[in-house]
Amino acid sequence: MPVKPANAVEVDHLSVRLGDVEILRDLSFSVPLASSLAVIGPNGSGKTVLFRALIGAIPHTGSVRWAPGTRIGYVPQKLDLDRDLPVTGRDLLLARMRLASAPPGVIERALTRVGLAPDILNKLVGTLSGGQFQRLLVAFALLADPTVLLLDEPTAGVDEPGQERMNDTVRRLQTEGVTVLLISHDLSVVFRFATNVLCLSREHTCFGIPRQVLTPEILAEVYGEPVGLIVHDQSPG
Amino acid sequence: MTSLPVSSLALSAAMAVAAGLIGSFALMRRMTLAADALSHVAVPGIGVAILLRVHPLAGAVVALVTGAVLIWALESRTRLATETIIGVVFSAALAVGALLTTGEELMDALFGTPSTLSQVELIAGFVGAGAVILFVLLARDRLIMMFLSSDIARTVGINVRRLSLLYLLAFAVTIALGLRYLGALLMGSLMIIPPATARRLARNLTSMLAISVAVALIATIVGGWVAARFDRESGPMIVSVAAVCFFLSLASRRTSGA
Secondary structure: OOOOOOEEEEEEEEEEEEOOEEEEEEEEEEEEOOOEEEEEOOOOOOHHHHHHHHOOOOOOEEEEEEOOOOOEEEEOOOOOOOOOOOOEHHHHHHHHHHHHOOOOOHHHHHHHHHOOOHHHHHOEHHHOOHHHHHHHHHHHHHOOOOOEEEEEOOOOOOOHHHHHHHHHHHHHHHHOOOEEEEEOOOHHHHHHHOOEEEEOOOOOOEEEOHHHHOOHHHHHHHHOOOOOOOOOOOOOO | OOOOOHHHHHHHHHHHHHHHHHHHHHHHOOOHHHHHHHHHOHHHHHHHHHHOOOOHHHHHHHHHHHHHHHHHHHHHHOOOOHHHHHHHHHHHHHHHHHHHOOHHHHHHHHHOOOOOOOHHHHHHHHHHHHHHHHHHHHHHHHHHHHHHOHHHHHHHOOOHHHHHHHHHHHHHHHHHHHHHHHHHHHHHHHHHHHHHHHHHHOOOHHHHHHHHHHHHHHHHHHHHHHHHHOOOOHHHHHHHHHHHHHHHHHOOOOOOOO
16 A cells, blocks of 8 residues: 655755846755645745746756645736736636536535635626635635645735635635645734745745744844744644 | 629638637737737748749748747747737838838738639638637637636646647737738737727626627628728728727726726
8 A cells, every 4th residue: 555645745955046046045845745834035035936946837956746646726926817807707717627627516615615605706807806816716726626725925915804714714725634835924824824934035044833943033034124023822723 | 893702701701700719818918919010020921922932921821930939939038028029029020021022012911902812822711710710719728727827827737838839820820811801010900909899898708709709700891891892902991990899899888997
């Protein structure tokens, strides 16, 4: 009987160079199955570049080994599509469903998992709030029944209630066994939800359990300035 | 008054369907101006073909396909925007084409000559239009993924580079289809104005594609008929009818704030 791998992904000595600029240098970390990894760091530290390297969208050195049978759902920070086009939620989800050869009913189930009402299907994506649109993209990613979700700042530009709903959605997916890799600027979310944290900056990288590695001194090194930090008494679920 | 044979009208209708479909995805890809500029690359191809005494449209097709491959290669090897690449390379192509082509030939290349088509032209035209329409219908979902986010498309398992090349080739073939009717200067307009009109009126992606095709068909058939009826150039008339459709759409209720 084959041994089930312990990690969803193992990254060894990953480096990425864009033109003459070295964006990521010699990164090594692993993400256990059904855990969550938060990636933090200042703007320009290479968080999105890391995600793009993990999905094979940009050339890199070193190795990225996904567990056998991994299905990746990716929610990028920005879309190439003009949101003012007459494109509805149904247009996007149907296209993804057909490509995944997913069974009927999968769209309704995905909407339920992210807490969206079915009427979102008939709405133009340009009329959705930031939070609704991000949850629609998560539902879109769920259609192919992913084992790993990569979320690039899913709460950026979303109001506070929308952020809470998104955080609940991510936490629920994790309890359902989905491995979550999340880029976030919100350190309180990192402390509340992340199993591990990877911090990126030009001079300093760190990896480990948030409460152990995210000391005020390390955060000051990563962000280049002191970071105010209030840690609530909650642990990842 | 002159009139075009039914076969030529049928081919112009097939060309319009292809233009309406491919143009809609060009709008998604934010490359509508590229449609205009890419059509200009046909002119040097026509000029070289005339110099070599081969069929002008064959020269145009070779030039357009070469242009599409060039865009594809530059897009993947440089970090320039597609619009920038096309704007530079193909404005230069129009200049070179104008130097190679003279007088009446240049006017025909720029504005089209919808005379009676040969058997070979008709067959090649229908095969080209059929291939473009079939490509869009079969690749529709993959094109949506690629234009939504090329990174998402990669995680879905789509070969983004290959699909991008196929789309650009379909784009080039569609321009070649319209050269007889609209010419190199105006063919791009038939791939811009119908989708722009559809964007104003449509309530979802399927209706956008349908309205875009309908506007391209109306412009081609009505414009072609009016041009023949009043002995005018067909290209400017087709584009004028399409422009009327667009301005009428401005009066409609906006559906998306676009």
